[in-house]
Amino acid sequence: PVSGDTLLRMIHSAPLPDFVAPTVVGIDDWAWRRGQRYGTIICDLERNCVLDLLPDRNADSVARWLKRWPGIKVVARDRAGLYADGTRCGAPDAVQVADRWHLLNSLGDALRHAVGRHRHNVAAAVQIMASAQRPKTGSSTAPPGLAQLRADRKAARRERWDEICRLREQGCPTSRIAHLLGVDRRTVQRWLAAGGEPEHSRPYRPSHLIGPFEAWLEARWASGCQVGQQLWRELQQQGYTGSRVTVARWAADRRARADAGGTVQPHLTWKAPTRRRCAWYLSQDPDQIDAEARLFLGHLFAQAPELATAADLAKRFVSLLSGSDIAELDEWITQAANSELKSFANGIARDIDAVRAAITTSWTTSPVEGQISRIKAIKRQMYGRASYPLLRRRVLLAA
Template sequence: MPVSGDTLLRMIRSAPVPDFTAPTIVGIDDWAWRRGQRYGTIICDLERNRVLDLLPDRNADSVARWLECWPGIKVIARDRAGLYADGARRGAPGAIQVADRWHLLNSLGKSLRRAVGRHRGAVKVAVQIMTSALAAKAYISASPAPGLAQLRAEHKAARGECWREISDLHAQGTPTSRIARQVGMSQRTVQRWLSAGGEPEHIRPRKPSSVLAPFEDWLEEQWLAGCKVGEHLWRELKKQGYTGSRVTVARWAAHRRARAKAGVPAQPRLAWKAPSRRRCAWYLSQDLNQIEDEDRLFLDHLFAQAPELRTAADLAKQFVSLLSGDDPAGLDTWLEQAATSELASFANGMKRDVDAVRAAITTRWTTSPVEGQISRVKAIKRQMYGRAGLPLLRQRVLLAA
């Protein structure tokens, strides 16, 4: 039986919302109508993992009014937004508020990034030290590696012995196919060696490396004659038909100058890539045994330049350990220590919400299931191409629950 779209919408809007058991443990979070511009609030039953309601705004009054309708609520898991804390306090004054652990760790990460930003100079110095160490480690002499000449000589001697064996067998009238099997070569290689009358020499043709290749001999003569200024060399080269850029000649002069100074071919410029502020903050929160040796060495140099960051790193790891345990006994001591460190702003914010933070350590409730339901809300909203108003969206979400 054909049904119009308007009829389907009318049926959805008029369908009764299923009854649900009075909740005792709920999670509250915001969701975006349009990111950065307009937000609503979602409330979920954490015990049954179902959506209880969608509110049209992100407002403490709306949350308080909704909670007042359900006096049996005992636990409220929320993020650290002050408006939800205020709404929960007014709407369910007897309920335990639990700060979400992920949001706590996220706030810690932001605080660490700000701390790293305040010590940009120390990061720069540590990177320079790492670059110098990397250059010293990667320095390669222009002379062949020890033993390389011996290996080449041994290889040449083995090829010579192979040629003598091929020559003797060929003189005895042995077919090339049998010679190839006996010496372990392909028949084509044996035939090529016999045609050449001996072991072919491996001579690699010298390929011009740049547009300067035809002029390198002249440049070398000018350099030895005392002309070492790239600008002057470039002007003289143009008279001889050089069509390349001045930068190429200047680069050749700089390379030749480095060779003359060191007595060896100049090595390429090496630089240790500086980690981003976010990456540095991540290092500070990690066990040093779990990161790469180079990164650990960078941290040692960074801590030597900014001891305050070492203190912040130790405090960050202590807080992560507190949050992953179930004993809040060390929280007050941690807050006192952090209040005089680079994490002071983070610690001061937690002091204003210390009961909810303590509950995050002692209880298992988080807003993670709420995040999953938010993803489902977004999927339903996108199915309607973002054109559904709150009544239709709310109806579809609650009916699907």
């Protein structure tokens, strides 16, 4: 048997393996602590092995590393500008390749932001879909108390958005706005990117806490006790541990069914898609989504023709990435610059050479993502001892 300190000394004293001078490398970031601190991983894409771990995510660090290996010809990377700058300084003759997955991910983000800017048009399209189904499924009007609560919360979000706009016009950075309003900085960034406050719509989900007491609740309801507050008090004596609001919501749903004669279900109306799902609809061919989604898109495009243009541009960009012809890329950028995808198109224009290389070459950072997953596993094994020198040696020795 040996002690833990002995094993650590053996790892620190073990010689690091030599590797063949790389010509094609992939660069990406890995998280020390997600959202707060990041490092950089560099891999040999031809041999699928880790070449080095850098302790930070910095253009100068990447440039210094690349200068040590002048034979590098291709650098595949994500869309981070600092890696592009580091590659230009450290390997100016290398071909930079933008990763295709990151391009598609950025496209998805652009579509979600576009949907967010047209959220009122989305709500109108959802209302049309729900109205078309209402004769079949009946009304699902919320009880007055719940409707008032939703209205109050919506008004509070509107006031907060107005305050964000006022502070933004005064030149306050997002971090200062977040501090003044007592919210997270990312919340401010999301609201500014979306162009307004979010529209929260909670889908109906039966409570798993209510389930075991359904029979008891139905019996008490039939006996005449139909007040949520009273039901909640009595239910606590039966062992119920949930909140009063959950019981009140059950009572409101039960009352709505009773008002409708007990023959309809108030929550069978068409479910509104999330912003992410709506953006996914925009990126798909019509024959790849169901009939209801196609009908919803028809209503949405009638309300917001700009989204129809964005959807067409998104599909064209996906087809460009899937092919090998770069002749249409410049035309696509010109058209997208006047659409809801303007910000995304400007980013493509700034990184045009790397995007062209992504279309014409097969290099990608997918192997790097696999190595990042392995780093996560090693970090979990090293919980409490994951210092940079030890983590770097373990990753390189395992490579």
